[in-house]
Amino acid sequence: MKPAIAVTTGDPFGVGPEVALKAAREPAVLEVCRPLLIGDRQHLRGVALGLPGATVGDPAAWPEVSKSPFGWGSKQGDDILVESWPSGPAIHDMADRPEPPSSPGPSAAGGRSSVMYVKQAVGLVRSGAAAAVVTAPLSKEAMRLANVRYPGHTELLADLCGLEPDEVAMLFLTRELKVALVTVHLGLKDAIASLSSALVESKLRLIHSEHRRLFGGDPRIAVCALNPHAGEGGLFGAEERDILRPAVEAALGTGLNVAGPFPADTLFVRAARGEFDVVLALYHDQATIAVKARSFGSGVNMTLGLPFVRTSVDHGTAYDIAGKGIADHGSMVEAILLAARLAGGSPERGTPRGPGGSRPLRSS
Structure with a gap:
């Protein structure tokens, strides 16, 4: 069975949900893994239905791995992953119902939700329910508004794994x-x-x-x-x-x-x-x-030193274009593909394809 890759949807009010939903339907992604999107199902459905045309379809039809926030890869969750979700994308519903801010930009609600999704992804991968973690962008300012005192993903992930910030390193990869x-x-x-x-x-x-x-x-x-x-x-x-x-x-x-x-x-x-x-x-x-x-x-960001594979996109929350259906999901596709290759030990591991590679990236 293809590996399950835990994909956080990032700040709910940035472009993270859009790029995660789009990438999860890409044939190249579905060839190598089962993307498990972590976020609020209701919010993700709203984002999906707001995209032009039938870009990703209705996520309501996707399998739901668990409704329980912070299930931390329970035995029930493992059973669902292994037995009832053979292929395609699925959603891990955090049911956090984030409240939209009055104007586009960082918010405490967005900060709380994005950190919650990361914690859940780490729990799933450390339990063995997922093979790797891929993260959509979060906002450092939104984290601060939510009283979450980490400078960013790298430091948050290190702490969740019991590591000091100096024991991990950020690595950017391109072709x-x-x-x-x-x-x-x-x-x-x-x-x-x-x-x-x-x-x-x-x-x-x-x-x-x-x-x-x-x-x-x-x-x-x-x-x-x-x-x-x-x-x-x-x-x-x-x-x-x-x-x-x-x-x-x-x-x-x-x-x-x-x-x-x-x-x-x-x-x-x-x-x-x-x-x-x-x-x-x-x-x-x-x-x-x-x-x-x-x-x-088309670049990918990853964290060295963690006890699991974690990759991410090379861009931020882009609040100014969130909800417009124009976010390019190429970096998210490459992040998922790299995570799947590294987690699976593929001989092709290690390099995002990007422009000039085997599949040219394109704008949405």
């Missing part, structure tokens, strides 16, 4: 690049202040071990510099000399294939041409600008 991050959801000043040789070295070790486990082979890792021209011998900053080079040398001493630090403006080009397997960026936008400039809408 040409794999880019991991040292720091994630921090302001630039705080991100720079948090850098240390020990932190960078620990991320290098994590990337090495997780790449071997998930993608096979010993990765060639390149480290981004922080400053222009990699500091130019200390003229433009000392972080390369004092933090990054010691981390690279320590990693080399343990047998890792690591190089750098290299100027970021040329490193991503070198990696895209095949010189390196993974780039380690130091802060959020150093990674995402390069990734999204080359493959926005």
